[in-house]
Amino acid sequence: MTELTASTETREVTGPRTGTAGPAAPNPRRRKPLGTRAYKVFRVAALVAVVLFLVAPLVWMLLASFKTNVDIYDTGKSFFFTPTGENYANVLQRNNYFVFIFNSFWVAFVSTALSLVLGVPAAYAMSRFTMHRSALVVLMARVIPGVSLLVPWYYVFSNLKMVGGFEVLILSHMFVALPLIVYIMMSYFDSLPLELEESAQVDGLTPIGAFRRITLPLSVAGMATAGILSFIFSWNNFMFALVLSGSKTKTLPVAIFDFVSYASIDWGGLMAAATVVTVPIMIIALFTQKYIVSGMTAGATKG
């Protein structure tokens, strides 16, 4: 190893031109200024630290959700305790969490589906006709603070007797989902080659026909990305539901928030509730990892 390092160094001294151009040049990657082994050890340690930092809090939440409140207060029983399912039974039965789970799911599902119907063609038009200014209008929605929209919405919708219904919640969540979907799909359509559509049109399809029969089927991955992300954002949304949901349409984040307004905090129950809201979304995330990553980084690397 050391000999190799030395040889590459002498090569550099004699002239870098031979080093880069020569076909027999040794792999330059092999020369590591920091000792390779020391760096490897450091890297593994750092990676373990990162994973611990990210996962440990979640594990703690999960552990606490299986503890009785007595055990939670007993610092000697941090990791060794008799697990109980009582918190989950309490949360799920007594507090009607199945209703909240359904509400969250329904609002997220419908708002995502409708946003896809509106957003995908819009993103297509904005990408193909480079309608930058129009795109800016839609993307403005990502920038505006939600509170400034909530006051007028609340006023209008309470006059229409719609506050507390699913329609308002879905509308407000679409407001988050639509810009996200337009943003992701625009960068997806930008990366699709034009030639396919053009040749489809030469073969006799109308432009809309080419969009429907050629572009849409090719965009399934992009739509999955946009749809999954918008579902997650809607599932996690708190502020809109806090104001606009009623007792029948309460979503999970609001239900969890209400959990603490009781006199003393039932930590076990609270952690069980927090687990109930996060675990479904994490399971979805595990199976759709690829899409989430590409959605989160959409448009980030182009100039």
Add this chain to the structure above:
Amino acid sequence: MSVLTPPRSAPSRPPAGRNAGSRGARENFSAWANRHRKWLFAAPAMVFVGVLIIFPLAWTLYLSLTDSQGSVRAASDFVGFENYVTVLSDVERFWPAVGRTLTFTGVALVCEVVLGMCIALLLWRPFRGEKWVRVAILLPLVATPVAVGMMWRLIFDPNIGFVNQLLGMVGIPPQPWLSGQDTALGTTIFMDVWQWTPMVVLILLAGLTSLSEEPDEAARMDGANSFQRFFYITLPLMMPTVIVAILLRGIDALKTFDILYATKGKGGGSFHEVETLNVYAYGLSFDYNQYGLSSAVLILFFMIIIGSMWLLTMRKKAANK
């Protein structure tokens, strides 16, 4: 390509021929739709967003010029810029909230970008077990912020929290964290860093993988060490991506609401320790029904957001040159 609009060369296709009588009308419509597809496609989404944004924004602007309070339906008088004067001279709630918003966003962004860059560099070259690290990175990112806030409330609890237990093991006395007047904001920043550093990592990693290898290799050939290569080659090349990350994360950090409201409740705690502009405006609107004042706060808040975005975009354009 839009010039092409071919006359339907296969009109005998079954769906078109189903209703022979209206075929002409259908073809007319189809031709019309194809000619106007640009706006046909874009308009519904734009109208939806436009109605839901422009109308509320105009209304907020109007409300900010009135003394509306109690109920939006109650009669209110036009008071000109009085609300803005009140807000801008309010050194007890407004200016501290501006300070907290900027502190929260600034500190969180710096931590997230620096940490995110370190982690992205760690992950850059392939290694064994990469899959598991990537899963760990994804988990905080998708977790529901309110639930995350509750989770940290337990972990940072002064009496039973795990953090104070850990500190106790190394002999550091328990800290008040969220319940301390001076420590609460820092603790919420920590939560934000935990949840959103992964997003910065993902964005920077995408940027790193799209970099071409040549400049780095050339510098290596010229004998530059890793630090020199990072600061003189990789970082300048990554600047546009870093700015995108700051832009995306900054907008959300300025508007942070969920974890603050979930951990400290109304008014950002009894001493307004974590009351940022968004929490302040929310409280004015929905806890105290001071619509006129809150609208003025929101308009000012909006101007701060637009202003900082504009600054960053300018910076990005400069970096791209």
